[in-house]
Structure formats: C-alpha cells, structure tokens
Amino acid sequence: MSLPSTSTPSSLPTAPTVAKVTSQFATTALNTRIAFLVELARRLHQYGTSAPRLEMAISGSAQRLGMTAEVWSSPTALIISFADMGQGDEGIAQVTQVMRLSPGDVNLARLCQADQIADQVIAGELDMREGFRLLRELGRPDTKREQAGVIASYGLASASVVALLLHSAWPDLLTAAVIGLIIGTITVLSATRPRLAVASEAISALVGTVFAIMVSAFVIPLAIKSVVLASLIVLLPGMALTTAVREISSQHLVSGMARMGGAVATLLKLTFGTVAGTQLCAAFGIYPRDFLLPPLPAWTDYPALIVAAFAFAVAFRAARRDWLVVMAAVVLGYLATRWGGAISGALPAAPFGVFLGGFMLSALANVYARYAHRPGAVIREPGIILLVPGSVGFRSVSYLLERDASLGLDTGVLLVTLLISLVAGLLFGDLMVPPRRSL
Template sequence: MNKSEFIQIRKFIVKLGKMLHKYGTPAFRLEAYLSEVAAFLGVRASFISTPTALTFVIWSDRHEDEYNHAARLLPGDLDMNALSLTDELASQLLAGEVSLEEADARLDEIDQMGSPYGKTVTCLAFGLSTGAFAMLMGASWPEILWSGLLGFIAYIWTLWAQYSRRVNLMLEPVTSFVAGFAACAISHYLDPGINIPLIVLSSVIILVPGLALTMGLAELSSRNMVSGTARVMDALMQLFKLYFGGFLGISAGFALFGANEYVPAQSLPFWATWLAVALLCLGLVAIFRTRAKHILWAMLSAFIAYGTATWSGLYMTAGLGAFAGAFALGVFANLFTRIANQPSTIVAMHGLIVLVPGSKTYIGLNSFVSGQDLVQSDHLGQEVFLIFMSLVAGLIFANVVMPTKKAL
C-alpha cells in the first residue's frame, strides 16, 4: 500500500466515523462497524467513541504509515435516513460497486441532506406524537388535544435551537417551562380540571431521554464504560433540566392564574391504546427521518414490541414483560437486517420508544420532589430500574438467538 492510497483510505474512515457518530450510533456499534470497514480496506485500526469525542488510530499492515486523529463532537441525533444511505454506500464500496473517491464524494452529499419530510410535516409529527403519548398515558380527549397543541410549541423551540447555540443550551428547561406555564393558562381560561403535569410531560416527551438512558446502559453492558457512563449522566442531566423547567413553569402559572384542581375524566376505550401506539410511531417516522420504504417495518416493530410486552405483562411482572417485548423486538430487528440488508437500528428505535420507561422516570422524579403522582403507580423507582435492565437483557438475548449480520 503506497502512501497516497493510505491517506485516501484514512480520510474516508474518519469522515465515515464522524457521520455515523452524528447520526446517534451507539459506541459499541460504531467501533465494530468502523473496524469492519477498515479491515476490508486493508488497514488496521482502533477506535474510541464517546458521546462527545471520537478517536481514530489507523496504521498500515507493516506500520509503514500511522495516523492518529481525535475530534471533539457534539452528541448525535437520530437520523435514520442518513444512517440508511450511509450504510448503503458503505455496502456498495465493500462490494466494489463504487470507488473510494466516489464514496467519499457521496458522503459529503449525504451529510448536507436535510429531513426528507420537511419542517411542516415534522412540526405536525411533533403534535401527533405528543398527543398520541397522552392517549397512551390514559389522558382524556381534551388533554390529548392540549398536549398535541403544546407539542407544536416544543417543535418551534427545537427548530430554533438548530440555529441558535444559546437556545440549544437551554432547550430542555425553557421548552418545559413554556409548556407548564401554557398548561396553567389553558386550565384557567379554557379547560379547568385538566391534568397539568401529565400534559406538560406529554408535550415534551420527544425531549425526555428515556432512549438515551437505555442506550447508555446497553453501552455499559458491552463494557464501553466511558461512553456508557457519559451517555447515562448526560441523559440524567437532560431529565433534571426538563423537570426543573416544568416545575418552574407550573409554579409560575399557579402563582399568576391560581392553583388547578384536577378532575379525573372518563377512561378511554381499550382500542385507544393501540391507536396511540400507531399514531406515536407514525409521528416518530418523521422525527427520526425514517425512509419511506422502511415505514411499514418501523410500524411493525412498535406493535410487536408493545404487543409482546402487554401480552406478557398479563402473566408476568412489568419488568419481565419489558424483557419479552425487547427480546421480540431484537429478533425482529435482526431479521429485518437479514432481509433488507440495512442496520437494525432503523426499526429497533421505533419499537424501543414505546418500551423505554423515560416517562416513568420523569413521573418518579415528580413524585419524589412534589409528593404528587401524575398517574397511579406503586413502587415506581424499582419498576423503572427493572424495566431498563430488562430491555438491555432482552436485546442481548435476541442477538444470541438471531445474530445480526451488521455491526450497525
């Protein structure tokens, strides 16, 4: 291998690694995938990935050339469209269908792509997802409507944060503060007796880091200690900021408009739960930027995960039900990888989002601080911890039963 070829290869690997990190790839998957690509391209390499940094060490077979590269990066956001296109490009490169120069140029094109759904559809998806989550939590029809409307406000702040670093730094607390204050105003002027804390939780559910907590625990279980610890602590800080903003917003609202007396509404019919899962997953399609050809797979993953967990919960505890749901989801996601030759993450994230107990973590934090329950639940802290560990264990067992063909 001559020096110019080595330079071209290591530039491609560095660019590929940074892009996959940007799309929210967990450390153990990113490191394994880059190792596979490096081995195919004829170089040896070692990688260290954390949520805020990425280190590359690349050398030729006989150490004629060596290269070290360390980059300070921001935590990545889930982008299933870009992840899918990047994986397809890497597969074409490994199959010899495109040259290294063409692949490098195509990576730049993918990196510049925006959401395939546009801002209007994504805004509607925020409102749909937040309303669907309220429905999943057993809210009344008016509470579902208010949650969806406040979800639009959450999207406005999220969109603003993409263009302003100052807004991005305070995104979680200011979004939940505005949601809490607006919910108090709605209760005072339009709809007395609504469950304000539940509406606030539903309106910011997209920002609640339950998925990040699960990914962090998965990284810890794979012995990626630095990355896992950093991701878990970052998720906890996001949770604290969300709760503080919501608590402050509700307190300010009560001080200005007066306290709200919650009046329980009539329970929704059973079919509403399944409708909520469908609507939530449909909204996540645009938020996660899932490609059109993967939408059906993503919807199926959510129904399989939730259906298995619900059915198992009839005969087991909530934690074991989550284990069964995660196991079924993992098998399905790995089966998707074998059939579609795409990363399992593309469909697994949609199923995980209906299983992860991020909302219960928020509820538990509220109960601990205020002594009030958003929804009735006993032994919440123990249940949350058990569900988290059951999800991780279920995915690990699924990889044993149905091994994935891709590191991603």
C-alpha cells in the same frame, strides 16, 4: 455494513482475505482511505449509533480497506488510530484522528444511506473519493419540509401517548397535541441556535407547563401531569438511558457513563422546567382546576397506536420506503410488551413485558439486517421507543423535587428494574439471533 470474518481468534481477516483486500485498494492512497473512514465514523456518530456498534463498524470497514483501526467512541468525541496492513504486523499507528462532536440524534434515512455508501465502496462498486463526497453531502441541514414533518410528529406523538399510555380525556389529548407542536418548533429552532439548544429542554418544559396550566385555569380542566408528561414524551431520555446501560453492560464504560450523565442532565432540565412553570403560574395566582373528565373510550387505543407508530417513523426520520417497517416495529414492540405483561403470571408484569418486547425486537432486527441487507436499527430503535422508561425517570426526579422522597425512590427502583429488563431482552435477542451486520 456486514461484520468482518471471525474465523481467526483475533477477528482479523485471514491471509487470503488480506491479500485480496490489499490488492483491491493497493492503488488507493492511505490518506484517501483514512479520510473516507473518518467521514463514515463522523456520520455514524451523528446519526445516533451507539459506541459498540460504531467501533465494530469502523474496525470492520478498515480491515476490508487494508488497514487496522483502533476506535474509541463516546457521546461527544471520537478517537481513531489507523495503521496500514501492508506495513507489517508491528501494530504501530501511523495516523491518529481526534474529533470533537456533539451527541448524535437518530436519523434512520441517513444512517441507511451511509451504510449503503460504505458497502458500495468496500465492494468496489463506488470510487472511494466519490463515496467520501456522498458522505459529506449527508451532513446537509434539514429542508423546510423535513423540519415541518418533525414538528408535526411531536404533536402526533404527544396526542397518541395521552390515548395509548395515559388513557386521559379528549381535552388532554388536544392540549398535549398543541403543546407538542410548540415543543417541536422549539426543538427545530434550537438545531441551528447553539445558545437555545443548551436550554431547549428546560424552555420546552417551562412553556408546556405554563400553557397546560393556563388552559386548565381558563378554558377547561385538565389532568396537568398527564398532559405535561405526554407533551414532553419525545424529549424524555429513555432511549439514551437504555443505550447507556447497554454500553456499560458491554464494557464500554466511559461512553456508557457519559451518556448516562447526559440523560440525567436532560431529566433535571425537564423537571426544572416543569417546576419553574408551576411556580411561575402560582406567583401570578393562576392555578389549574382539578376536575376529573371522562376518560377516552377503550377503542381509541389501536388508532392511537397507529398514529404513534407513524409519528415515530417521522420523528426518527426514516425514509419513506421504511415507514411501514418502522411502524410495524413500533406496533410489535407495544403489543409484545402488553402481551408479555398479560401472561407474566407470578412474575412482575411490567418488567417481564419489557424484557419480552426487547427480546423480540432485538432478534427481529438482526433477522431483518441479515436478509434485507439494511441496518437493524430500522427496527430496533423505533421498536423500543414505547418500551424505554424515560417517563418513569421523569416522574422519579419530579417526586424527589417535590420532597416526596419515598415515592421518588420507589419510582427510581422501578426505573432501574425496567432498564435492566429491556437491556437484558436486547442482549438475549442478540444471543438468540447473532447479528451479521454492525449496525
């Protein structure tokens, strides 16, 4: 959805624009327009849109439909107040809609479909009632094929992280892949089982840790911490932490703090699962063997990067037409960060590399949205997945639970530094190439 005109100080459309919009939708009932916008907001929230972008998208769409909308978004709720522009400028809301929602997950294919439906309705190419029906259809559950793809992506992502970021051994890679498949299965099952969903992160970490220790004890020695970290990579809330800091920096304080709390809760559940798995094995006298195996050869980095890019394209549920774009974004984000660290000079390598990666991806996402007329999230969200410091947060909490306060606090400081660097890069990228579309 393109942004509304900003030619007036209040960011509302000019008088000719209002007249044109009002005449275009004059025969459309107010309730029909409200129902369409409410369903659009529900879908954008469900597919992982952050609070600033969701509020901007709904407010802009409402203006084009001859209404004003005051939107309040949080990870678990939406409140929208509507007023018809044709009723004057009193600013009194005529309808207020309150929705209690579950936190959304990124689904790039359906996000793009929702964006396209909204654009077609606003342009008059699609009847509003038909647009509402199409938006409702987007809420259908995943097919068996889509679920299988998600499960496979978890295994591929876990294996590729072992080679790309942790540089461990072949047995670690294979074990992480198997654990990733198990965790992917648990995640898919939890989508339709609310009781399982509440504890799915802790259960996944527990099962993954026990499996890794059993393999290390009875089959072949493993680097346990690397295997467990890689197998949990998709569950780590690095993206949520980054979004939370970005929302806080844009003064969406309630949404940002709520999302931050959810991310911390996820970290605690994952850490509890790993600690519980370790203690459970120790209670039965099962301990991993500590033996250093030869690391993977250096040439595996780039094949692993391609596999990781494909895995995240599937995990983010991108449409097939966008797979190459998503994969290119993942590769570019990783290479930009690596290159930035190499040229940082006297600057800290990791924070500067993350800043540069975030800056390039944010600017490129806005360019893509401007000229491809598709949401910039297609590039922005998967592009930063290898930059977000979820694993650093996991390690920080793990060290604290192991009573290593000094190392835990040091790692926590690194987490904050990387988060600030990434968010700063994203904000400067938006400043360099201003977004023309709200998504």
